[in-house]
Amino acid sequence: SGMDPFSRRSTWNIIRGVREGRVTVLTTHFMDEADILGDRIAILADGVLQCCGSSLFLKNRFGAGYRITCARRKEGLADLAGHRDTEVATVIRKHVAEAELLTDVGAELSLRLPTSAVGSFPALFQELDSRLDELGLEHYGLSMVT
Template sequence: IALLGNPSVAYLDEPSSGMDPGAKRNLWSAVSQACNSGTSIVLTSHSMEECEALCTRLAIMVNGEFKCLGSAQHLKNQFSKGYLLTIYNKSKSKGNPTSTSVNSDVVQTRINYFIHNNFQGAYLKEKYQGLLTYYVPQTRDLKWSSMFDRVESAKSLLGFEDYSISQATLEQVFLSFTKPYDEQTQNDYN
C-alpha cells in the first residue's frame, strides 16, 4: 500500500517479515521497480539477505545507535574480520569401502597441516560430510590472490576435490556489531 500512487519517499518497516519465499521475491521485485522509477525507499529490516537485495546504502543500528553506514560491499570490506575457506574433501578409495574413511582422515590431516602452516590463526570452523570450513583471519599481508594461489597449488598435492574462498557475509558483519550488546544484555540478566 505504501508504494501506491508513486510516492517520492516510502518508509517500509520489515516489509517481508512473515512472508513465504515466493511472496517475498514478488515484494522485492515491486520495491526494486519503485526504486528504479525514482521512489526513495527507507527500509528497516533484520534480514541481511533483504538488505543486500534491495539497499544501495545500509546503516547498522544497535541499541538505538548507528554503528556504520555505507554500501554492502563497503561494510564487508571495512568490518569483516576474515575469510571462509571451504574445502571439498570427497576422497574415495576404490574397492574397499572401509578404507574410504581412513583415506579421508589422512587427507583431512594433510589439509589441516597445510592450512595452519599457510594461514596464520586459521582454524577449522565446521566439518560436515567431506566439507571442511576454515575461518582465516584477515591480516595486512594476506591478499585474495595469494590465498587462491596457495590453495590452488596445494589442491592436487593434498588430494581434495575443490574449494571456495569467500568474504564474510553481511549477516556476519551485523552479528559482529550486535555481539557485544548481546553479551552485555546477557550479563544484565544474570
C-alpha cells in the first residue's frame, strides 16, 4: 500500500521476474495483486487461515461469477438514451435467465452472469457474434468477477 500505480506495476514485474524456483511469501490487501502474483493464495481473518488455493479455485468457490461488458457503437447511442433494459440484455437473458444488470451508462452495458451458467456461454457468444451489427454492438468481453 502507499505505492503509486506505476511503482506497483514495476514491483510486480520484478517479483514475477525472480520467482522461478523460489518460494516468496507476500501479504496484501489487494485481491488484484494476489491474483497476479500468487500461485496459491491464502486468506486470513484475525490471524486465522480461512481458505487457501489457486486464484481460479477461490474465484469459483467464492466469486460472484462473470461480468459481460458490451460496448455499443457510438452512432446507436441516441436511440438508446433512457432505456434501462436493452435488446442486448434481453438476448443475454434468453441464454442466462439469472443475468443481473450492473450498469447501463453511455456506450457500455454490463451484466453479472452466475458461475453456474458457464454451459450457456457458447450459445450466447454465438448469438451475440452473429447479431453484433443488428444489436448495435462494437464488441463485447467477458471477465471473471473477483
